Amino acid sequence: MKVNGGIGGAAPAAWLAIAGLIVIVAIPFIAVVLQGIFPDLGQGSFAGPFSSFIATLGDGALIGMAANTVLLGGCVVLASALIAVPLGVFRALYRIPLAPVWDVLLLVPFMIPPYIATLGWIMTLQPRGYLQQLAGFNLAPFLFSLFGMTLVMTFNTFPVVYFAVSRTVEAVGARYADVGRVFGATPARAFWRITLPLSAPGLAASLMLVFAAAIEEYGTPAALGRRAGFQVLVTGIDLRITDWPIDLPGAALLSILLVAMSLVTFLAQRWILARRSYQTVGGKPTAKDKRPLGALKIPVMIAFAVVAFLATGVPLLAILSTALSRTISGGLALDNISFANFQSVFANSAGALVALANSFSLGIGTALITGLIGVMAAYTVVKTKIPGRMTIDVMTILPNALPGIVVAVGLILAWNMPWLPVTPYNTAFILLLAYCCILLPQPVRYTTAAFQQIGDNLEAAARVFGASSFTAFRRILLPLVFPSLASAMLLVFALASRELVASVVVAPVGMQTIATFIWRQFEQGSIGLGMAMAFIAILITTLLPLLLLTLLRRSGLVAE
Known part of the structure; x- marks a missing residue:
């Protein structure tokens, strides 16, 4: 048998x-x-x-689109790391007040479709948007730029890095770094030489996923990039199959190039996960491994609050405010509130x-x-x-x-x-x-x-x-x-x-x-x-x- x-x-x-x-x-x-x-x-x-290769690859805009795609993906990865890694490390190693609440608030941006979040940011930062109604100025030049696209996409993708870092660093715990400090290492050296290497595979894999998501995202580059003159491969493919004359061979070649970028990213992620790395043998850390924030309590809580407000509060409030507005020109006024749209x-x-x-x-x-x-x-x-x-x-x-x-x-x-x-x-x-x-x-x-x-x-x-x-x-x-x-x-x-x-x-x-x-x-x-x-x-x-x-x-x- x-x-x-x-x-x-x-x-x-x-x-x-x-x-x-x-x-x-x-x-x-x-x-x-x-x-x-x-x-x-x-x-x-x-x-x-292969006759279409010459025409498509000879297009001067192709190099620009490919470079913009890589540049945008790299910027989103860098911004996600700058926001998520510090928050994730503090969440893993210290006793954060209201920690489950912050986890939920930082998970919500991942549940908001990127194009909807982008529309919320447009309503907030555009001329005569909600920011200008409240503060008297707008940030449209900032929004419709590479920097604006990067920030909007980062707020949608950084939860991937935040949860990966918080979980992997929490699994490592602080006790290994403490051993290093016993042998004379400074806190910073113990973190960089012990805690971070043990957490590197999970961190690197999450950043690779962010890069792949960024180069594949359509809604934000379509809504913001075109007005900024910043075209990427995704929007270039869309133009070739929706605008006359239809260029299916060109769209196919750009698609192959985008697939190659995604595949390289995915293979790099698998290589990072598969290669030999340091492993812990002491099991899951206990709650007492986490330390009080002490003097860092107020700055850390402010950081969590600011990121949660920008990533979750701004797009959701903008979406709800717009949905409840009788007319867009009426702005933020009590007499303009209506459930007519619902x-x-x-x-x-x-x-x-x-x-x-x-x-x-x-x-x-x-x-x-x-x-x-x-x-x-x-x-x-x-x-x-x-x-x-x-x-x-x-x-x-x-x-x-x-x-x-x-x-x-x-x-x-x-x-x-x-x-x-x-x-x-x-x-x-x-x-x-x-x-x-x-x-x-x-x-x-x-x-x-x-x-x-x-x-x-x-x-x-x-x-x-x-x-x-x-x-x-x-x-x-x-x-x-x-x-x-x-x-x-x-x-x-x-x-x-x-x-x-x-x-x-x-x-x-x-x-x-x-x-x-x-x-x-x-x-x-x-x-x-x-x-x-x-x-x-x-x-x-x-x-x-x-x-x-x-x-x-x-x-x-x-x-x-």
Whole structure:
């Protein structure tokens, strides 16, 4: 009898994972590569291979866009480190008053979609914005610049670094640095030579993730960068597929360049995590490892308060203030407060309720599909020995290096061929494919980690007592990984419900989602209505997953 990885028993899971990965990941990626090589592929011709390389690579703007992309990503990484590392270190090593409250406040920016946060900053800092109404001046020149874009994007991404640093440094604790001080090291030297090296892998990995997120972000460069004349690869790709004349080969080549940047970043992250590093053997530090702040209490609390206000308070207050304004020109005045915009949303003005229903339906569908494919792929890679499982592993990693704009371009190229008898293009299914490709890594990561923690003996014991592979998976393995899978699917639902770039590029004609509704309301001047929808979307996509997780915990399906 073959247990744990018998080819016959594992084959259905493997074939299901492979089929899903081919449709969701491989087809759009291969389409981008082929279109870049064969410019006339859309007409069914393989003539003139690589002929578009000269025209695209010879474009003088390409070097500028690539340099701007790297520059913006580097600036966001530096700013995130400057903000998050000190706060994370203090959170890990010292007893911070109201620490759980600060954690929640610093997590909220990560839950606000970047383009919505950007719109909030525009309403605050633009001429006659909220800052000028309150203080008499505006910071529009600052906002519509590289520095402004960097700061806005930093406030959205720094929580990744903050939580990584606080958790890794907390795991190290202060006792190792104390040993160094016993042997004569100064506090600064003990931190730089002991605590920081022990925490370096987690810090470096989080900064790599910030860089990847920054070079892939569309909303902020589109809203701020164009007015500043600062074009990056993402906006360049968007222009080539939305402005006439359409340049699909050029968009494909820029997409390949962006994928290469993302892939290099991801490989660097994996190299950092895989290389040998110092390890602790003393276990988790106890609470007494944390020290009182002493004279640093007031400065540290001010730092937490300022960062929380700028990252969470400013965008949320701007969004809510705009949503409650009767007219934008009325400004911050009591007689200008009205719930008319919220009433318009619930009255389906401009198709608001339809947009909500579309986004939530797509979010649920994405969560279910990625959850199914993710758990099958993770099971095949971790718990079987079948040939080809490493190919499945590579295909699940590939979406990490595919920015949303590249996925959108790939789907257009793959499914808009004139010779296709049936195509999902210009239907809601094309959005579902895009969301699944972008978000598939979430359930794969979660369930892979869960499967790795489950010993092989459980499935083997079930097989010895006559259970089939499917029965062992359904009755033993799936219940054990379900808490991780449920958490990942709820995250996928929240992210898919408000995804922007794929929605803007590949949404069918006449179909609106939450993201496209908000974006179009701003373009049409109905800013209050767009902000009302944004505030409702933030509440629902943040509170609904938390509520469902609470219910699952109470039912015992998810551990505390």
